[in-house]
Amino acid sequence: MLKQLSRLKRTQSTFIILFAILLGVSLVFFYAPSSDVNATIATANETVARIGDQEIKVSELEAIKEQYTRIPQGQTYLAQLGGNRGLLDGLVSQRVIAAQAVQLGLGVSDAELAEKLRQQFSDAAGNFIGAERYRRRVGDVGRYEAEQRAALAAAKVQEFVTAGVQISPQQVEEDWKRANTKFELVYVPVVADKLATRLQPSDADIQAFYDKNKSDFAITTPQKKIRYVFINQEKAGANLNFSDEELRAEYERLPAANKQAGVRLQQIVLKIARPDLDDQVRNKALDLIRQARGTNNDDKVSEERFAELARGNSEDPATARNGGALANILRRNPNAKPDDALQSLLQLEPGQISEPKKIGNAYYVFRRGESVPKSFEDAKQELLVSLRNRRAYAAAAQLATRATERLKETKNVEQVARELAAEANMTPAEMIRETDYIKPGDDVQDIGSSPQFEEAVAPLNNTGDVGERVGIRGGFAIPLLIDVRPPRTPELAEVRDQVVKRTQEEQARAQLEARANELAANAESAADLRARAAALGLEAADEKDYTLGSPLGSAGTSAASDAAIFALAPGQVTRTPIKIGDQYVVVAVAARTDADLTEFAKQRDTLTRQALQSAQSQVFGDYITAARRRMEEAGDIKIYDDVLARLAADEPMSPLISPATGGFPAPGGTQDLP
Numbered sequence: 001m002l003k004q005l006s007r008l009k010r011t012q013s014t015f016i017i018l019f020a021i022l023l024g025v026s027l028v029f030f031y032a033p034s035s036d037v038n039a040t041i042a043t044a045n046e047t048v049a050r051i052g053d054q055e056i057k058v059s060e061l062e063a064i065k066e067q068y069t070r071i072p073q074g075q076t077y078l079a080q081l082g083g084n085r086g087l088l089d090g091l092v093s094q095r096v097i098a099a100q101a102v103q104l105g106l107g108v109s110d111a112e113l114a115e116k117l118r119q120q121f122s123d124a125a126g127n128f129i130g131a132e133r134y135r136r137r138v139g140d141v142g143r144y145e146a147e148q149r150a151a152l153a154a155a156k157v158q159e160f161v162t163a164g165v166q167i168s169p170q171q172v173e174e175d176w177k178r179a180n181t182k183f184e185l186v187y188v189p190v191v192a193d194k195l196a197t198r199l200q201p202s203d204a205d206i207q208a209f210y211d212k213n214k215s216d217f218a219i220t221t222p223q224k225k226i227r228y229v230f231i232n233q234e235k236a237g238a239n240l241n242f243s244d245e246e247l248r249a250e251y252e253r254l255p256a257a258n259k260q261a262g263v264r265l266q267q268i269v270l271k272i273a274r275p276d277l278d279d280q281v282r283n284k285a286l287d288l289i290r291q292a293r294g295t296n297n298d299d300k301v302s303e304e305r306f307a308e309l310a311r312g313n314s315e316d317p318a319t320a321r322n323g324g325a326l327a328n329i330l331r332r333n334p335n336a337k338p339d340d341a342l343q344s345l346l347q348l349e350p351g352q353i354s355e356p357k358k359i360g361n362a363y364y365v366f367r368r369g370e371s372v373p374k375s376f377e378d379a380k381q382e383l384l385v386s387l388r389n390r391r392a393y394a395a396a397a398q399l400a401t402r403a404t405e406r407l408k409e410t411k412n413v414e415q416v417a418r419e420l421a422a423e424a425n426m427t428p429a430e431m432i433r434e435t436d437y438i439k440p441g442d443d444v445q446d447i448g449s450s451p452q453f454e455e456a457v458a459p460l461n462n463t464g465d466v467g468e469r470v471g472i473r474g475g476f477a478i479p480l481l482i483d484v485r486p487p488r489t490p491e492l493a494e495v496r497d498q499v500v501k502r503t504q505e506e507q508a509r510a511q512l513e514a515r516a517n518e519l520a521a522n523a524e525s526a527a528d529l530r531a532r533a534a535a536l537g538l539e540a541a542d543e544k545d546y547t548l549g550s551p552l553g554s555a556g557t558s559a560a561s562d563a564a565i566f567a568l569a570p571g572q573v574t575r576t577p578i579k580i581g582d583q584y585v586v587v588a589v590a591a592r593t594d595a596d597l598t599e600f601a602k603q604r605d606t607l608t609r610q611a612l613q614s615a616q617s618q619v620f621g622d623y624i625t626a627a628r629r630r631m632e633e634a635g636d637i638k639i640y641d642d643v644l645a646r647l648a649a650d651e652p653m654s655p656l657i658s659p660a661t662g663g664f665p666a667p668g669g670t671q672d673l674p
Contacts, residue, residue, distance in 0.1 A: 045057060045058070045059065046058045046640075046643050047640060047643070048061060048088060048639070048640050048643045048644060048647075049088055049091070049092055049637070049638065049639050049640060050637070050638045050640075051092060051095035051096065051099070051631070051636065051637050051638075052095075052099060052631075052636050054095055056088065056091050056092070056095070058643065058647065060091065061084060061087055061088060061091070061647070064087055064091075065078065065084075065087065084644050084647050085644060088639070088644065092628070092637060092639070093624060093628065094150060094154075096624060096627055096628045096631060096637075097150075097153070097154045097157055097624060098150050098153060098154070099627075099631070100157050100623075100624070100627055101153035101154065101156060101157050104157060104160060106153055106156040106157055106160060107153065108149045108152040108153050108156070112152060113145060113148060113149050113152065116148060116152060117134075117145070117148060121133075121134050121137065157620075158616070158620045161619060161620050161623045162615075162616035162619050162620055165612065165615050165616045165619050166612075167608060167611045167612045167615050169604075169608065171611070172604070172607055172608050172611045173597075173600060173604075175607075175611065176595060176597075176600045176603075176607060177594070177595045177597075177600075178548050178562070178566055178595075179547065179548065179549075179595070180547070180595035180596070180599075180600075181547070181548070181566065181592065181593065181594050181595045182275070182545050182546065182547060182592070182593045183543070183545075183546040183547075183565060183568075183589055183591070183592050183593075184275065184542075184543070184544055184545075184546070184589070184590040184591035184592070185542065185543040185546050185552075185565070185587055185588065185589060185590065186526040186527075186529055186530055186540055186541070186542055186587070186588045186590055187540070187541055187543065187552050187553075187555075187585055187586065187587040187588070188519060188529060188530075188533040188538050188539070188540045188541070188585065188586045188587075189538070189539075189541070189552070189553065189554065189555045189583055189584075189585050190512060190515055190516040190519065190538060190577065190583060190584040190585065190586065191512075191538075191583050192505055192508040192509045192512055192583075193505065193508070194508075194537055194538050194539065195508035195511060195512065195515060195536065195537060195538070196501070196504035196505045196507070196508035197504070197537055198536070198537040199504045199507050199508060201500065201503040201504060201507060205503055205507070206492075206496070206499055206500055206503050207492065209499060209502060209503040209506065210492045210495075210499045213502070214489060215489075216502075217489070217490060217495045217498060217499065218487075218488070218489045218490075219439065219485075219487055219488055219489070219490060220487050221439045221440065221487060222439070222484050222485060222486055222487060223437035223438060223439050223484070223485040224435075224437065224438060224439070224457055224460065224481055224483070224484055224485075225434070225435060225436070225437050225438075225481070225482050225483040225484075225485075226434070226435045226438070226457055226460075226479045226480065226481060226482065227413050227432070227433070227434045227435075227479075227480050227482050228413070228433055228434075228435075228477040228478055228479040228480060229400075229403045229407060229413055229416050229417055229420075229431055229432070229477070229478040230430070230431050230432070230433050230472075230475060230476070230477055231396045231399050231400045231403060231420075231424055231426075231431070231475045231476045231477075231478075232396070232424065232425075232426055232430070232474055232475045233392050233393055233396040233474060233475040233476070234392060234474070234475075235424060235425040235426050236392055236395045236396040236399060236423075236424055236425060236475070237388050237389070237391055237392020237393075237395055237396070238392075238425055239425060240388055240391050240392065240395070242384060242387055242388070242391075246387070247376075247380055247383045247384060247387065248376060250383045250386070250387055251376045251379055251380075251383055254379070258374075259373060259374050259379070260332075260371045260372065260373060260374055261329060261331065261372045261373065261374040261378060262329035262330050262331040262332065262371075262372050263329060263330050263345070263346060263350075263368055263369060263370070263371050263372065264325070264326070264329055264330075264368075264369030264370055264372060265325075265326045265329075265330050265345065265366055265367065265368065265369060266303065266306050266307065266310060266319075266323060266324035266325050266326070266366065266367040266369060267310070267314065267316070267319055267324045267326060267364055267365065267366050267367075268285070268288060268306075268309060268310045268313055268314040268324055268364070268365040269314050269315050269316035269319070269320075269362050269363075269364055270284055270285050270288075270313070270314075270315055270362060270363045270364075270365075271315045271361060271362045272361045272362060272363070275545070275591055275593055276593050278545070281362075281363050282356050282358075282363055284313075284363075285356035285363045285365050286356060288309055288313055288365060289353060289355070289356070289365060291309060292305060292306055292309055292353055292365075292367075293353075299351075299352060300349070300350070300351030300352055301351055301352075301353050301367060302351070303323070303367070303369065304323075306323070306324060306353065306367040307322075307323025307324060307325070308323070309324075310323050310324030311323055311324075315362070324367070325369075329372050330342055330343075330345060330346065332346060341357045341359055341364075345366050345368050346368075348368035349368065350368060350369060350370050350371070351367070351368070351369075352367070352368055353365060353366065353367045353368070354366040354367075354368075396424075396475055396476055397469075397476065399420060399423055399424055399476075400469040400475075400476035400478060401469060402420065403416055403420055403469070403478050404466070404468060404469045404478045406419065406420075407466050407478050407480060408466045411464050411466065411480065413432055413480055414428065414432060416478075417429075417431040417432050433446060433477070434482075435447075437483075437485050438457075440454050440458075441454075446472075446473070447472045447473055447477070448473060450472060450473075452470050452471060452472070453470055453472055453477065453479075455470070456468060456470035456477070456479055457479050457481070460479065460480075460481035461481070461484070462481065463481055463482060463483065463484070464480070464481065465480070465481045466478070466479070466480050466481075467479040467480075467481075512583075512584060513577070513584065515536060516577035516584035516586060517576075517577060518536075519532055519533065519536065519538075519577070519586045520573065520574055520575055520576060520577045520586045521575065523573045523586065523588065524573065525571055525573065525588065526571070526573075526588035526589070526590040528573075529573055529586060529588045533586075541553050546565075548562040548565065548566060549562060552580070552585055552587070555580045555581070555583055555585050556580050556581060557580065558578070558579075558580045558581075560578055560579065560580070561578045561580055561585065561587070564576075564578050564587065565587055565589070568587070568588075568589040568592070569589065569592065570589055570590065570591050570592045571588075571589065571590075572588070572589055573586065573587070573588040573589075574586055574587045574588075
């Protein structure tokens with residue numbers, strides 16, 4: 001093969017690998033070969049799968065995994081692929097494709113393989129790099145060439161299977177329209193829990209539901225009644241005082257970022273007069289950014305340069321006349337959402353400007369100015385609160401430890417409360433609390449749902465048992481068990497609230513479709529839909545710049561919802577509610593911006609080619625899936641699950657490898673991960 005490579009002449013044709021048939025095809029070329037694998041020699045020789053007369057050994061699986069460990073985010077890729085199971089599925093699919101190539105008579109000649117390898121391993125002048133360099137690059141020559149031969153054969157199979165696939169130009173245009181038409185929607189999810197709150201079941205309905213579902217309300221674990229000493233953290237620290245010296249020492253320990261009061265900002269505001277002008281306004285914002293950065297595309301822009309652009313272009317008169325300067329500084333907000341448009345500006349360096357940020361009905365371009373320092377005096381109140389919270393926690397924790405010791409000695413909550421009330425800065429009555437009969441999972445009065453509290457009371461089984469101190473909302477609790485009820489079926493009166501809620505939910509589910517039909521049939525516009533939803537106790541929601549395929553809030557999306565929305569003109573309401581999953585949705589279109597067909601015309605050829613490739617991939621994927629199913633039914637494919645289990649019992653088991661490619665995503669982003 002190497003001699004043939006040396007003799008072949010270079011051509012201009014380029015072979016495009018339609019899929020990553022083996023991980024080694026990409027990894028061996030870019031990364032130095034390694035023979036280290038995780039499996040032992042005995043395990044490596046085990047057969048993990050058999051396809052016809054071919055075997056897949058553990059060593060092959062481990063070699064692929066080892067290559068992944070040597071690339072950035074390799075472990076993440078492995079997890080997304082599905083670990084051992086996912087990798088093995090890819091290898092099995094490769095063997096199925098190879099079997100189809102043999103069956104169809106689509107073998108690969110030595111000359112074809114040599115031409116492909118020579119193209120891969122050519123120098124700048126187009127000449128083969130030589131046998132020795134080739135060996136160093138690929139490592140195991142026999143294995144590498146077998147992989148390349150398989151890739152070529154698979155490409156032939158795909159070409160054969162998809163030769164007759166065609167795509168309708170009209171369908172390409174229709175798909176473009178559907179993907180690029182934007183809607184302003186008002187929609188109402190018709191869900192049982194919203195309807196349920198408006199229902200008032202009769203006593204007879206409640207009793208009937210309880211009698212029918214009595215076992216659902218059975219209490220299968222003991223219920224415990226707890227009395228506990230409560231130490232309030234805030235009150236325990238209320239009398240703590242701190243000197244300026246202590247506070248100043250806290251200030252000096254602050255990170256540099258926490259010694260900033262905020263940053264100064266300049267802005268350019270460009271308002272969006274109508275939804276169809278959105279792209280035009282954004283493009284203007286981008287043009288202003290280019291002007292600000294100049295021909296050198298400077299990373300930082302002077303305050304004066306930005307001010308000049310703001311005065312001439314910003315549509316916010318109050319800041320435009322001041323060169324876009326905002327009166328207030330931007331302060332760091334630790335509670336802000338990750339996608340907060342303003343907080344993200346703190347990541348810029350002084351002088352840098354942001355990309356256009358759409359906020360409300362306008363695009364904003366910001367310039368981050370200098371930081372404004374926070375002096376000790378400015379920070380003093382925050383430091384006082386922070387220090388008091390820390391010291392109060394320590395004081396409350398220490399007092400709770402003493403309370404635990406005393407309660408274990410006395411078994412008397414009232415006595416312990418009297419003894420420690422002064423130090424806790426509380427009255428004895430404030431320190432004594434008592435729960436209802438509770439079991440794991442219950443909401444506890446004044447505590448809520450607390451796994452920590454449940455853990456603290458779990459070992460308490462006999463009246464008088466005392467638990468360890470436990471952190472709860474607002475402070476610490478030291479629990480004492482005062483009574484236990486055994487498992488039982490409660491009377492209706494005891495669980496009436498739960499039964500009422502369940503009865504409401506059942507009745508609401510029965511009315512769901514009728515209410516959805518009522519809403520859809522009577523709403524005449526988006527505003528009317530909103531009003532009628534409120535009358536039924538339902539909530540309307542809005543979607544701006546909605547495109548088909550996007551979820552309608554928690555309702556999600558479906559082909560039916562896409563079709564119904566696309567058929568609506570502005571002002572229309574779906575006359576039939578859309579069923580998505582287990583709920584109904586009624587949708588009104590407040591505004592609609594149809595796709596720009598002039599833009600489609602510019603991209604027609606590219607879009608048609610992409611649509612054809614997508615259709616071919618689907619056809620080929622279906623073909624290989626069917627071929628694999630036939631081989632499985634014939635017993636020609638055998639997966640040894642016991643071997644997989646021994647390799648990694650805790651690895652993800654869901655295969656995420658596309659049957660259309662039968663391969664693996666190339667590391668580094670050359671192919672989207674499934």
